[in-house]
Amino acid sequence: MMTTFVVKFEPSNVALPSESDSTVLDTALAAGFFPKHSCRRGECRACETRVVSGDVRYAAGVTPDGLKPGHCLTCLAIPTSDVVLDAPEVASVPGRRIVKMGARVTSVDRVSGDVAVVRVQTPAGSDFKFNPGQYVDVVLRDGARRSYSMANVPADDGRVEWHIRAMPAGRFSQHVYQNLKARDLLRIEGPFGSFTLRDSEAPLIFLASGTGYAPIASMMRAHGGSLAKRGATFYWGGRREEDLYAMEEAMAWANSAANLKFVPVLSDPDDQWRGRTGFVHEAVQKDHPDLSGFEVYACGNPLMIDAARHVFRTECGLVENNFFNDSFVTAVNW
Ligand SMILES: Cc1cc2nc3c(=O)[nH]c(=O)nc-3n(C[C@H](O)[C@H](O)[C@H](O)COP(=O)(O)OP(=O)(O)OC[C@H]3O[C@@H](n4cnc5c(N)ncnc54)[C@H](O)[C@@H]3O)c2cc1C
Ligand code: FES
Known part of the structure; x- marks a missing residue:
């Protein structure tokens, strides 16, 4: 039988049921909540969060080292009991929904020897929305993913702009720089990321x-x-x-x-x-x-x-x- 635990974020008191193999971060994102995160695969540490109570496990072979005492990486942590986390960035009401869709390339401008500005159109019915600073994943044919940040102002017409640098021998970015063209279709999923401007008066x-x-x-x-x-x-x-x-x-x-x-x-x-x-x-x-x-x-x-x-x-x-x-x-x- 599938065990379900409750993941709770403080101080917003948002409490979510978590399926047995779901990470804390995936559970939150699926419900429209955005705990701090960036890479979503244990490499950037942006999601390191204090565990107030409860226990988590990590899938075999991915145990993070060097964590602050009592903290976990929410993008890898799978609850093994009800868990409470100290996550002041989590709002009390859900925000953007993550959507998967096909998006049509509308233009590719090679603006330097290795950077392409790519514009795509998301479908009208997808209701894709993002906050400035967020990114989407491009899902490749074999399911591999590459992340690209939106550079434009969120627009009602569903247009998106990316700046993609061709990495030396990079699988997807070289394809973008060398071959991608208007009318090509890309599978994308998003928005992700918590790199957004905080409400503050600080310079x-x-x-x-x-x-x-x-x-x-x-x-x-x-x-x-x-x-x-x-x-x-x-x-x-x-x-x-x-x-x-x-x-x-x-x-x-x-x-x-x-x-x-x-x-x-x-x-x-x-x-x-x-x-x-x-x-x-x-x-x-x-x-x-x-x-x-x-x-x-x-x-x-x-x-x-x-x-x-x-x-x-x-x-x-x-x-x-x-x-x-x-x-x-x-x-x-x-
Ligand atoms: C949150 C986030 C946002 C991002 N936003 C942007 C953005 O806005 N713009 C942007 O340009 N990039 C962005 N990136 C990076 C982007 O997602 C890709 O990682 C990048 O485009 C490279 O993808 P690739 O498939 O071309 O390269 P990959 O094939 O993934 O390779 C990456 C590099 O590793 C090398 N490599 C590949 N395999 C091996 C191996 N076995 N051993 C050693 N080296 C190897 C390649 O030669 C290459 O230089 C973002 C990443 C994250 C996590
Ligand atoms: S380590 Fe990057 S989001 Fe978790």
Whole structure:
């Protein structure tokens, strides 16, 4: 007989029945609740959550190490009793429903030597909606998944824009860059992710490497007014100038209000480059040795994100809960 336990999130008191092999995160997402998460497969740690009471297990071979005492990774944890979790980010009413659908490619623009801006149309009846900063999974023929963040402002017409970088020998991203074309059909599922702007008055730092710009572009476009009030600086890192494939757009955003700034940073520039150089998180540290009053939203390369989180917390006084990120972990076994 299938055992059902109750997963409860505090302080919202949302209580959900959980099927025997369902992870805590899947149980919540299926019901329209969004505990903090990003990769959904145990690699980014965004979902590390304190267990108030109860027990969980992990499927064979995937036990996470280095967890804080009394915490679990909700994307891997399967309840073995009723479980209560400390998850202040979980709202008391359900939000977006996750939907699976076929989406038609409407355009593919190769905007640099390895980045394609892809636009797709979700079907009218699918009722697909997302919050700025969220992502969808593209489901490949064999069931493998690849995640891509929406870069556009959520629109009633169901259009979606992605920025996809072709990874060296990358299975899906190379296909996108080399072959994908208008009218192709993709199977997608979403929205996922909790990398969304928190309601706050704190000034903020946006930090991206490469196509990590995509969800940040969505937030910038959607929340222009509140960002101008709070004050925001966007640091965008790449190796060469070409990697910052939407430089004019980022500059236009910064020029739209006195409180907004854009700082491009290149780690391997050519001789013509007159801007900042080095690692992008080091540029933030140099400009903001005290980040104690800030929120940081970081997206892109996992190494950049780990380094930024570490340096900002240990050397710049950033409050632990004020670092939000989506780590573009790749999916060798996914
Ligand atoms: C939440 C989230 C959001 C994301 N959003 C975006 C986005 O907006 N834009 C974007 O460009 N990307 C994004 N990504 C990354 C994206 O999902 C894919 O991982 C990426 O496009 C690579 O997919 P791929 O199939 O081309 O590469 P894969 O085939 O998965 O390979 C990835 C890399 O690993 C290497 N590799 C493959 N197999 C092996 C092996 N056996 N051993 C060693 N190395 C190997 C490949 O050469 C390649 O460089 C996101 C990821 C996450 C988790
Ligand atoms: S480790 Fe759980 S969402 Fe990434």
